[in-house]
Amino acid sequence: MKEQSIGEFEELVLLNVAALHDEAYGVSILENLENKLSKKVNISAIHVALKRLETKGFVTSRFGGITGDRGGRRKKFYVITAAGKKVLDDVYSLRTSLYQQIPNISFN
Amino acid sequence: MNNPPKIPLRFLRWFCREDFIDEIEGDLIELFEMRAQSNLKKARYRFAWDILRSFRWINIKKSKYSNSTAMFSNYFKIGYRNLVKDFRFSVINITGLAIGLSVFITMIMMVNHEYSFDKFHSKADRIYQVIQDFQLHDGPDPEIHTSTQLAKALREDLPNVESAVTITGAASTWATTDDKRFFEEEGIVAWPEFFQIFDFEFAKGNKNALKPARSIVLTEALATKYYGFENPIGKTVNLEYYGDFTVTAVLKDIPSNSYIQFEYLITPDLDIYFENTAPWFSRWFPSWRGNAATTYVLLDENNNQAQFESQIEPLLEKYLGTDDPINSHYLIGLLDLHFGSNGIDGRVNKYVKGDLQKIKLFTIIAIVILAMACFNYINITTARSIRRTKEVGIRKSIGAIKSQITWQFLTESFLLVFVSVLLSVILIFFVLPYFNLVTGIDLRLNTETILPVVPYVIATILLVTVLAGFYPALYLSKFSAIKVLKNSTINSKGNNWLRNGLVTIQYASVIIILAALFIVNQQYNYMSSKSLGFKTDQLMIVEINSGGVRNNYNTIKNELEKSSHIKNVTGLTRMIGGSRSPVTISVADFELPDETTTMKFYGMDSNGPEVLSFEILAGSGFTGTKGLDSTSVLINETAASKFGGLNAVGKWVVLNSDDNENFKAQIKGVAKDFHLESMHEPIKPTIIGYYKNPFMSLDDIVIEIDGNNVQGAIAVVEKIHNRYDKNGVMDWRFMDEMIQEAYEDEAMFQKVFTGASMVSLIIAFLGVIGLISYNVIARTKEFGIRKILGAKFQQILMLQGKSFVWNLAISSLIAIPIAVFLASNWLSNYAFRISLNAIPFLLVIVIVSLITVLTVVFIGHKVARSNPSESLRYE
Known part of the structure; x- marks a missing residue:
């Protein structure tokens, strides 16, 4: 199968899904992301990224139970898959290996 | 608790697909509730905004019948199979539609072309042509002709004129390049401001091309004709009438949707040209009284046409004085010229008016x-x-x-x-x-x-x-x-x-x-076969284009008459028939000078009525004696009815043109009515005078040739004519062909x-x-x-x-x-x-x-x- 690629924003969302393990849904991801990035993110952008990650097979989802909050709407929780973890690992190792190639002389 | 705004929510529920609604709506409401604790108004606004942002293709409910692409490809497949299955009907349908559509698309192209005239000039909406109304006694006579001096005065004296240019058609002449010789008819003499106003596209050179004296600008077609693939810039072109010119620029060929058509432009260095024209012409041409050119103006950004037109009369009075009445001048926008120039006389070059x-x-x-x-x-x-x-x-x-x-x-x-x-x-x-x-x-x-x-x-x-x-x-x-x-x-x-x-x-x-x-x-x-009332067969009309031919008319006539191919020769001021109109003059009985009648005037040689076989109803034709004929006139039946019918013979009449000639002549004969113009027009009162008259000079030589050897006759005429015409080019037609052109x-x-x-x-x-x-x-x-x-x-x-x-x-x-x-x-x-x-x-x-x-x-x-x-x- 063709190697699935991943965009920068998608990578951030995927990292959040992994970090918030089992508690990752739209609003929690938004809050976490806005905290870390310290800039505004629109919720619908996160929704779209999650849908894409799901069709690419990097996350799976399940519905939470109905509560009185949220106008009676269920939360949709996302969990990272093995494929998702592998993509994160690949990206991480690629970045690290490139980072280590930076010669020391440049910024002394 | 505060509720989220209803209308955006309803919108979300309307468009959002079922399997996403829980997640999206739930998250949005949760966010709204959190935000509402700090600022309710802002939260409601953010809620609506988030919903708008969620209005994306991916979230939108697809139609219940969402297999539309598959269905459409099925429609195409079935459609194609039906086309092939009923081949005969498909052919009938497609042929009919293809013919109908090609006519229709051609029509669209034509309309598009006709309405695109002159739009390629970037300042087209501010460019105008100056029209001069020569006010005849029988009504307005607008022409494109103005004085060559007008443009300069407009530029210098009028504040709202950005630029103005004079152009005039160049005479047809021989152009000689390095080793080749061509007869060129479509040239324009253009003053240097030409390119400040018009945006013709340059292939080589730039807008300063007409600034150096003795410059010529060629179109690409002409440049290729002269020099092939060589670079034409800097080469010398000799125009027989105008002298040597240096090529300073090459233009892309003039688009067919341009009102101004030409193949080359030359600067107004006319000294050599004037050497060969009549002395009065070289004085008349550069004067305020000489209406030899066409003027275009470019108004400034305010584009105030009315203001311009109100300023033009005082300007003309300044230069022309107030002794003579001044013709009114007005503007027609360049963009209106294609359809709006009907009824305005004169043209610079080959161009087909919009209809x-x-x-x-x-x-x-x-x-x-x-x-x-x-x-x-x-x-x-x-x-x-x-x-x-x-x-x-x-x-x-x-x-x-x-x-x-x-x-x-x-x-x-x-x-x-x-x-x-x-x-x-x-x-x-x-x-x-x-x-x-x-x-x-x-x-x-x-x-x-x-x-x-x-x-x-x-x-x-x-x-x-x-x-x-x-x-x-x-x-x-x-x-x-x-x-x-x-x-x-x-x-x-x-x-x-x-x-x-x-x-x-x-x-x-x-x-x-x-x-x-x-x-x-x-x-x-x-129309084309009805007798015009005079002979039209085997008549050759030679247009007189040079002083050499006009001044030697009698010699040429004698030489022509010697040839066995030629039966008869006569001269006319304007050939009868066809679409060219003659001059109009007013005629009055000598004893009743105040009762004038407008008539069409033709001048012809003594043997004119005979060559054209007019039927003389009363009196006689010309006598052939110059002294007598120059004060004799013939009139047609329609004109005779104003002077007592056939009894008009012998009466003296006074002829007046716009220049007030007060010319006296005696009516010698009455001719049966003939058609002067095309059949569109009724027969008008007409007066025929001698070819040497105060109103109009000789313009056409009419030659009756022997029908048995047409080629021989043409050769003889050409040989004799070209001896007197400097260009050596004869502009001629057969009478019956000329008449057809009116139709x-x-x-x-x-x-x-x-x-x-x-x-x-x-x-x-x-x-x-x-x-x-x-x-x-x-x-x-x-x-x-x-x-x-x-x-x-x-x-x-x-x-x-x-x-x-x-x-x-x-x-x-x-x-x-x-x-x-x-x-x-x-x-x-x-x-x-x-x-x-x-x-x-x-x-x-x-x-x-x-x-x-x-x-x-x-x-x-x-x-x-x-x-x-x-x-x-x-x-």
């Missing part, structure tokens, strides 16, 4: 022809719909809804129209040269002409798809599945009405177009209607063929049974043709009054016209009936003749 009438005529014909092609499609498709009923029934019973069936058949008509458009593009490619020839419009196929038309062509495709496909699609989609599948007959009464109606309209259109052709033809033949419009109408008649006949009979062929297939069994029961060959044919005969009869009743009305309207434009009679109309009906009958027999004879046992076995 709204012509465009309207074309548009109407194109629409009628396209409509006829659409009618064919509607008729054939609805007629054949019976074969598709089962398909519709099955589609419906497995769940198709009505709109899907409609879409299916619209897709099919789209497919057909699309194929037709492709075909029509090929047709246009071949037909365009003929079209250009007929209309005089120069339509070219290149990206600049095609690109602007593309949106209209796409619109046309959609329009035709809907026009032709909508009714059949609606009709087919209405079938009830149960009825159609249970018994395959459907009631098609309403359909028959429509079909007959459309066929009737088609017939009516064909009859009107054909009748128009016959009537235009009759009128044209009438160019009629000749064009004739050709247009010939084309239109052929096209509409083809389309209409494609339709008839389609319907009859269908009829034959659908009713094969019926005919078989009829034959068994004793029907004869003719009766079977009658059955097939009956409805067409009825349609034809009804359409004749409709079309003939319309045709008569249009024809009499058109003919009323002519002073001399044919009288309408029944023959052309009868002829048209006979032709149309004959073709219909032949078509019926041709297609129907097989089934009418066939053995019933065969047709009944046919399944």
Whole structure:
């Protein structure tokens, strides 16, 4: 199968899904992301990224139970898959290996 | 607790797909509740904004029937199979539509071309041509001619003028380059401001090209003709009349949608030119009184035309003084010149004026022809719909809804129209040269002409798809599945009405177009063959273009008369007939000088009346004695009626032109009326004077040649003429050809209607063929049974043709009054016209009936003749 690629924003969302393990849904991801990035993110952008990650097979989802909050709407929780973890690992190792190639002389 | 705003929420629930709504709505409400704790108003606003941001394709509810792409590809597949399956009907439909569409697309291209004139100049909306009204005693006489001094004064004295330029047509002359010699006719003498105003595209060089003295700017075509692939910049071109010029720039060829047409521009270095003109000309040309040029102005950003026009009279008074009356000057916008310059005399170069009438005529014909092609499609498709009923029934019973069936058949008509458009593009490619020839419009196929038309062509495709496909699609989609599948007959009464109606309209259109052709033809033949009242055969008209020929007229005449090929020679101030108009003067009886009559004036040599074989009713012609003839005049019957008819002979009259000549002459004879101008105009009072007169100088030599050796005669004339003409080029025509030129419009109408008649006949009979062929297939069994029961060959044919005969009869009743009305309207434009009679109309009906009958027999004879046992076995 063709190697699935991943965009920068998608990578951030995927990292959040992994970090918030089992508690990752739209609003929690938004809050976490806005905290870390310290800039505004629109919720619908996160929704779209999650849908894409799901069709690419990097996350799976399940519905939470109905509560009185949220106008009676269920939360949709996302969990990272093995494929998702592998993509994160690949990206991480690629970045690290490139980072280590930076010669020391440049910024002394 | 605070609730989120209702309306955005409702919007979200309306568009969002079911499996996403929990997540999106839930998250949004949770965010809203969190935000509402700090600032409610802001939270509501953010909530609405988030919903708007969630309005994305991915989140949107897809239609219940969301297999639309698959269905559409199925429609195309079925459509294609049907095209191939009923190949014969497809060919009929596609041919008809392709012809109709090519006419229509050509029409769009023509309209686009005609309305694109001069738009390529970036300042076009601020450029104007100065028109001078020479106010004759019989009304306004607007001309494009102004003084050569005007532009400079406008630039310097008027504050709201950004620039102004003088141009004038260059005389036709020989151009000599390195080693080659060409005769060039389409040049312009342009003052240096030319390129500040007009944006002609440069291939080489720039806008300063006309600044150096003795510069010439060539168009690409001319540059290639002179120098091939060499760089022409810096080369010298010698113009025989004007001297040496250096090439400073090359322009891209002048677009055909430019009012100003030329092949080269030269700077106004006219010293050499003036050496060869009459001495008065070189004084007149650069003076304020000399109206030898055309002036264009570029107004400033305020673009105030009225202000300009109010300033021009004081300006002229400043330079011309107030002793003589000053002609009024006004502006016409460059963008209005193409359609608005009718009635304004003068032109700089070859250019065909825009004619709204012509465009309207074309548009109407194109629409009628396209409509006829659409009618064919509607008729054939609805007629054949019976074969598709089962398909519709099955589609419906497995769940198709009505709109899907409609879409299916619209897709099919789209497919057909699309194929037709492709075909029509090929047709246009071949037909365009003929079209250009007929209309005089120069339509070219290149990206600049095609690109602007593309949106209209796409619109046309959609329009035709809907026009032709909508009714059949609606009709087919209405079938009830149960009825159609249970018994395959459907009631098609309403359909028959429509079909007959459309066929009737088609017939009516064909009859009107054909009748128009016959009537235009009759009128044209009438005009071009009716005797003008003087001899027109074997007369050669040589236009006098140089002082050398004019001053030596008598010598030339003597030399010509010596040749055995030449019977007679005379000179005229303006040849009679054709479209060129003579001067107008006022004439009064010497004893009653206040009662003036406006007359057309022609001057001719003593033997003029004889060469042209005027019929002298009273008195005599000229005597041949110069002293006597120069104060003698002849008048025509119409003019004589003002002076007591035939008794006018012997009276003295006073002739006045606009320059107040007060010229006295005696009426020597009365000539029978003859046509001075084309048949469009009634015969006007006319006075014929001697060729040496105060009003107009000699302009044409008329030579009667021996018809047995035309080539020899022409050679003799040319040889003698060229000895006196500096250019060595003779501008000549035969009289009868010149007269035909006055009927160019009629000749064009004739050709247009010939084309239109052929096209509409083809389309209409494609339709008839389609319907009859269908009829034959659908009713094969019926005919078989009829034959068994004793029907004869003719009766079977009658059955097939009956409805067409009825349609034809009804359409004749409709079309003939319309045709008569249009024809009499058109003919009323002519002073001399044919009288309408029944023959052309009868002829048209006979032709149309004959073709219909032949078509019926041709297609129907097989089934009418066939053995019933065969047709009944046919399944």
